[in-house]
Amino acid sequence: MTHQRSNIRSRRLIPGLIMACLLPAALSSCGNKAGAETAGMETPVPELPVMTLDTTTAMTTSDYSALLEGKVNVDIRPQVDGYLDKIFVDEGSYVKAGQPLFQINEQTYREQLNKDIASLHAMESALNAAQLEVDKVKPLVDNKVMAEMQLKTALATLQTAKANVEQAKAAVASSRINVGFTLVKAPVSGYIGRIPKRIGNLVGKGDAAPLTTLSDISEVYAYFSMSENDFMNFSKGASGATLQQQLKLLRPVTLVLSNGETYSHKGRIEMVDGQFNRTTAAISLRATFPNPASLLRSGNTGKVRVEQLFSGVIQVPQAATLEMQDKVFVYQVADSNKVVRRILDLAGRSEENFIVRDGVKRGDKIVTAGIETLIEGTVVKPAAGSKDTVAPAAGK
Structure with a gap:
């Protein structure tokens, strides 16, 4: 019985041993076959x-964000205090230099002018009296009828009267100026901006906001900034011995409006700031564009397109x-x-x-x-x- 069990166990082990011996050979044969196939294939060279x-x-082009301002952009501020009596213009209207814009109540300043004129007349009368006194005393002193001290006193009184007259004239001139300041006129020709004040409002020299802003937009300035590297490349490609010569020889620049359209008139770079901004490491430049149709206004934005020609x-x-x-x-x-x-x-x-x-x-x-x-x-x-x-x- 024991002998039979041993024979059965032997018969079971023989097939397993045969498989264990054949498996490495089979794997080796498969590996050699795959390697041969791979060796026969070459990776194609990309064309x-x-x-x-x-x-x-x-020709290079570079765009820089720009802010537009009128050639002259003036804050109109009152130079005297008072109530606003009249507004002669409307927002957005075009005015010429010297045209009236606002009328501030002048009654107080007119009365002060009248008072100063009256004071001037009084001083002039005192001057005349002092002059008469000198004319009367001088021959008496010359004839030794009166002491010389009396003539000196009369002359001193005359000098004081003259000084009082000059002071009164200055007061009258100052009052006239203040009366003139009550009528606010346009210092330059241009377009009126927003007018925040209304008739009856109290206005004065200390107001934070101006009466309005007046812009001369016959030409507009486009202010933009270049990084340090861009400016070095820009300067390196420019002709001319000095900065002013370089600016004159630069190619005209183009203005790209905020809606993406190209402005019809070319401009020129006319100003470069004297130093770089320490915070942004950028330098400011200004390009000037003609604006005959008044299409551009102060506060517009856009991009200045700078072109440079490189050879070789x-x-x-x-x-x-x-x-x-x-x-x-x-x-x-x-x-x-x-x-x-x-x-x-x-x-x-x-x-x-x-x-x-x-x-x-x-x-x-x-x-x-x-x-x-x-x-x-x-x-x-x-x-x-x-x-x-x-x-x-x-x-x-």
Whole structure:
């Protein structure tokens, strides 16, 4: 019985041992077969368009947010205190220099003027009396009828009377000025802004808000700011020995309105601030635009478009670049058609191209499409017809 159990156990173990021996051989055979198949397959070389870089002429454009102000933007403020009696103009109306705008009640100032005039007349009478006294005493002193001291006293009285007359004249002139200030006139020609005060309101020199704002918008100033790097590039590309010469030789600038339309008149940059803002590291500039149709008003916003012409530069299509961690790079086709990643130092943009300061040079070849999946060291095949492609030149 024991012998039979041993035979049965042996018969069960033999098939298992056979499978254990055959399994590694089978796996080895399958692995060798798969390896042979893989070894027989080659990864296809990607065929991509390639561009040969060359120097060219490029026009760059840069837009800067701008705030518009009239050529003259004046706050109209009262120079005397009083109640507002009349308003001669309406908000938004055009006025000429010297035209009346507001009338402040003048009664108090008119009465003061009359009082000062009366005082002047009194001082003039006192002067005449003092002069008569001198004329009377002088011959008596000359004939030694009266003491010389009396003449000196009469002359001193005369000098005091003259001084009183001059003081009274100054008071009259001041009162006349105050009466004139009650009629507020336009200092320049332009358009009236909002008028917050109404007839009957008390106005004065200490008011926080002006009576209105008057804008001369025959020309408008567009104020905008450039970063330090932009200004350095801007100055580097300008001609002229001095700043004023550079400003005169700059190309006209364009104003893009808030609705996206381009303003019909070109402007010129006429002012550059003397220093950079320490907080923003930017510098302010001013461009002047003609405004014959009065389309632009103080307070408008827009963008000043600055153009610069560069000669002998290299352009790279923006579509041929990738941006990663604030760096822009391209894939250059190097020896054996292997691609190498090159980081670009950009000087600006021209339409759909980047202007390159450093990173690639004339004669280099770059991949212009399909770069999203490329990795450094990949071998590529230049697509047919792309061997002699050169970056196009921008219009002059």
